[in-house]
Amino acid sequence: MSPFRRMLRQTMTIARRDFIATVFTPIFLLFLFAPVIMGSFGAIGGLGAASVSDGAQDKARIIAIVPAGTTPVIQRGDARLRAMFRRDETPPALMTVTPRRDPAAQARAAFDAKNIDAAAVLYGPLDAPQILYGSRGVRAADYLATLAQVTLATERLGGTLPASNPTKIRMTRTGTSIGGQHQSAFFAVFGIFFLTLFLSGQVVGTMAEERNNKVIEVLAAAVPLESVFFGKLIGMFGVAVLFVAFWGTVVGQITSLLPAGAAAAIGDLTPAVGGPAFMLLFAAYFSMAYLLLGSVFLGVGAQASTMREIQMLSLPITILQVGMFGLSSAAVSRPDSWLATFAEIFPLSSPFAMAGHAANSPELWPHFAALAWQALWVTIFIAVGARLFRRGVLQSGSARPFWRRRRSSD
Structure with a gap:
């Protein structure tokens, strides 16, 4: 078996292990229906605020x-x-x-x-x-x-204004509008931000329990740490995909029941690359945003050994995500500016900004380059995180990187 196939097999084994350990638990149902719980509290608070506002307006x-x-x-x-x-x-x-x-x-x-x-x-x-x-x-x-x-x-004028009987004719555009493109860009950035904010933070604590139970040392002895890190990231990404698929189906069924006016408002969101291509690019950039932020969070969280340390890491992680959202939102509102170029090149904001770029520009070739660039940084973050974990936690800094290791049979 070639080294690449062996590493891929080990990675998928770790991914399957973490996916099953996360999904096949009662807690996962609470996580899956967390938007309902959050929405319920939001609705209760909104109703209370609305009643106070209506009372003041009266x-x-x-x-x-x-x-x-x-x-x-x-x-x-x-x-x-x-x-x-x-x-x-x-x-x-x-x-x-x-x-x-x-x-x-x-x-x-x-x-x-x-x-x-x-x-x-x-x-x-x-x-x-x-x-x-x-x-x-x-x-x-x-x-x-x-x-x-x-x-x-x-x-x-004697107590009455002259009457006017205008004829109103609704017009529809045959192409995309600048306003529709900018709205699509903002919703793309916000959608990826919301999903990654809700889903990627859980990657931080995936190794804390296994560090306390000494399981990570057994895994590190059996497979390369890079495979452990990447496998855990793939496993949690599978959980995120299952979450998005479930709620995407639910939201899709709900939107089919919307009134004509709401459906028309949604139809005004016209990305420049077209609807089908935009949906594919949105899925690709969500995946890259999750993998990029998840790889960073996994590397940082791997240095924490207790839940208190993980909780202390949650604030800077949230600040980082909000910062990437703010940078990308400013970039998509100013396409072709230096700010947009910086946001599209900087690794952690690139998926957000490029999703907005897809709504503002019809060109497709920059997206292939951007996805390759982001995949490169996922690899770099995982390699750096594994190396820091090996040196700082396992105290085995002399171990060689996985790409230099030879098969034991050689």
Whole structure:
């Protein structure tokens, strides 16, 4: 048997061992359904925040201190202007008040009212109104200024604005749009970041237990450490693929039930390389991102011997992942810049940035070079991690690298 085939066989044996030990346990079900648990807590928190926000919005008001004759006109103008806003962007409800002896004092007193939360208050003549607003009422003040203009124009035209009956025709692009490409690029970067953040961190602790049980010494005596490291990385990557395949199937079934409007919004995400090629490249770059970050985490985590040390490593690991996400997000928003070039070349950010590159550029040849470049760095990280483990933990620094070893039969 050739050295390469022997090393491949040993690697796959370690990978199969770790995959089975991880998947065929009850804990794996908790890990598999962790997004449901996280989503449930997120939904509960979101509902609580939404109820608080809705309660505050119900009390918020914009106030117009205008004469009684102007009240119907300003209310009609308010109804006309509100039709242009989305539901979550609508200004606070309008409240009209008849002016008293001192409208300025009346406007200032509205901010101290106990039954409402005044966002902005208008008083004075409509051709030169005075508008007071609170700390979060800048947009409400702008809305009141526009409403005063509409009301003034309506009064000068005799109480009604001329009617207009426009014909609206929806157009669809025949090609990809720049906005759709940038959105696709961001979602690609975010998707890989979320998956690697959720999945690759578990690689850190894969060797701590075996170090405590002295199992790693038995494995290191039987097979090269490079095969142990790469096998463990492949095994945990198999767990990640199983997780992604399960939830990808679930999400795919859910998206088929979306309403037409949501499906159309998803259809606007148009990557430059085309949908099928983009999906293949996304899968390839997710694999490379997992292997790159996993190989780094495996090498760093192999130096830890206790769970406390592993927990201490979790913060810098998360900071590293967030940093790669931030760098790649900035890069995909500025394609063809020096920042994008740096993010595409730097090994740890390259999968993220190149996934965004696939959404922004139709060229395919850079991806073959990028995947080869990333695979090279996976090999380097594994070799360096195994060598550091051999020298620092096993105290066998004189051992030769696996590529220099000969078969015992030679």
